[in-house]
Amino acid sequence: MRRNLDGSDRAIVERLSRDARVSNREIAEQLGVTEGTVRSRVKRMEEERQIRITAVTNIDRFKDAALAYIWIEVERSDQTKAIASALADVTELGFVGVMLGRADILAITMVRNAEHLAEFVHKRISVIKGVRGTRSTLGVNFIKHDYRVARIVS
Known part of the structure; x- marks a missing residue:
């Protein structure tokens, strides 16, 4: 089942879109959630193909x-x-x-x-x-x- 992105998911994606190497811990601190929450949300979004973390040529x-x-x-x-x-x-x-x-x-x-x-x-x-x-x-x-x-x- 593929879910729509909620506000927390969008905030995580926004932060990763600026720097995909940022740590889950840093994102968690900025959003006021646990590191595990960020890790599990990123994993779910990747598995559901809602996001893909990759390097981009400049x-x-x-x-x-x-x-x-x-x-x-x-x-x-x-x-x-x-x-x-x-x-x-x-x-x-x-x-x-x-x-x-x-x-x-x-x-x-x-x-x-x-x-x-x-x-x-x-x-x-x-x-x-x-x-x-x-x-x-x-x-x-x-x-x-x-x-x-x-x-x-x-």
Whole structure:
């Protein structure tokens, strides 16, 4: 049974989203609960796949790379799920999502430059059966990049 996150769960997630290496003891002190409470809640949320604690690459440190957004249109809408699944198997892609709007799918990856992006799209994306076309953009200067973007918004 998967439960909704309550206020204490959200407070724990908020604290972990700032620094996932913080100790359960420190979180417990800040929230006024026991360390065991924090430990069991984190364990439950991980087991129920409500959270995942992981390391995140700091894209600000990659001076020779750009974030590439690849907008993909499919030939037929009933192909969208299969194409998105095929894209999810492409190891270089860090994000694949089915979208509403002009594009059917958005894929995100890191590339060295525009030439590298073009080569990647032509060799790895456009060859997938059912892909009608792609449009790409490069993010070159990030004003704000919040690593917690995937957190649960209350």
